[in-house]
Amino acid sequence: MKNIILFLIPLLSLNFYSQNLSEINSDLNLTDSLTYETEVRIYQGGGITNYSSLLRMFKDKSEKWTAEFHEHYAIVVGQVELRTEKQTLKSKNDMEFVFQNLTRSHILDLPNESEINWKLVTHGNIEKVERNFRGKKIEEYEFSQKKIAILDGEGFKIQVTGWGKNNEFEYSNPDGYLKHYPEIDELIYMCEILNIIRHEFGIWKN
Numbered sequence: 001m002k003n004i005i006l007f008l009i010p011l012l013s014l015n016f017y018s019q020n021l022s023e024i025n026s027d028l029n030l031t032d033s034l035t036y037e038t039e040v041r042i043y044q045g046g047g048i049t050n051y052s053s054l055l056r057m058f059k060d061k062s063e064k065w066t067a068e069f070h071e072h073y074a075i076v077v078g079q080v081e082l083r084t085e086k087q088t089l090k091s092k093n094d095m096e097f098v099f100q101n102l103t104r105s106h107i108l109d110l111p112n113e114s115e116i117n118w119k120l121v122t123h124g125n126i127e128k129v130e131r132n133f134r135g136k137k138i139e140e141y142e143f144s145q146k147k148i149a150i151l152d153g154e155g156f157k158i159q160v161t162g163w164g165k166n167n168e169f170e171y172s173n174p175d176g177y178l179k180h181y182p183e184i185d186e187l188i189y190m191c192e193i194l195n196i197i198r199h200e201f202g203i204w205k206n
Contacts (some may be wrong), residue, residue: 021157024052027084028070035059038104038162042197044204046155046172053204055197057095063097069203091200098200099162102115105192107160112169115188120177122146150176156194175206 021043025032034041034178036058045052054070066088091098124144130140153173160167175191183189198205 024054024072024074027072027082028054028086030056030070034058034159034161034166036161038099039160040099040107040162041159043157046153050076050080055089055201055203057098059095065098065099067091067095067201069201080184089201089203093200098196099117101196102160102193105163105196106189107158107193108165108167110158110167110169110189113171113186114190116184119186120147120181120182122148130155148177148180156190158193 022032024043040055040057042055043052044054050073051075052072054072055067056070057065057067059065067090068165069087069089071085073080075082100160101151122145124146126141126143128139129142131140150173153176155170156174157170158168171187171190174187178184178191179186194204197203
């Protein structure tokens with residue numbers, strides 16, 4: 001098998017997921033575990049900056065919904081000090097409706113991107129090739145596949161609990177990959193989730 005990897009954006013990428021979420025949570029005065037029976041956290045980051053952000057929406061025991069948007073500027077030694085900002089957001093629609101929409105897009109069920117990597121390829125042809133093996137020419141079949149690798153951009157890590165279920169997953173550059181693999185359900189639903197958030201809260205707009 002031959003793998004042909006097409007790098008769409010040949011820039012150095014700092015993987016958001018390599019950052020320590022515990023440190024980010026600590027800087028934002030949040031616990032690592034979800035606090036409420038119904039809660040969504042979507043962490044956004046990546047690229048070559050020190051910036052990351054977090055949308056947190058939760059329903060307390062009185063059935064009141066709250067949405068918070070946290071921005072985090074990590075320390076760059078000798079250049080930038082830690083800075084965080086927090087604001088309360090209002091959704092365009094009732095937040096119970098927003099959560100229902102997220103659930104309809106399988107936020108409680110989506111797998112991690114690593115589990116669908118085998119889908120993120122384009123099949124090539126099967127060809128007969130000649131090889132030398134211990135001094136003899138042999139013929140065998142070989143197939144190729146093309147994989148697109150987007151090296152820079154943004155990643156998202158989602159943690160969610162609700163309806164007695166918990167889920168956690170992460171995707172890098174889902175919008176970019178969906179353009180190349182528009183038939184993959186997991187990418188479709190991941191981008192639906194992000195588009196719901198963009199529409200309702202006006203953040204992370206493309």
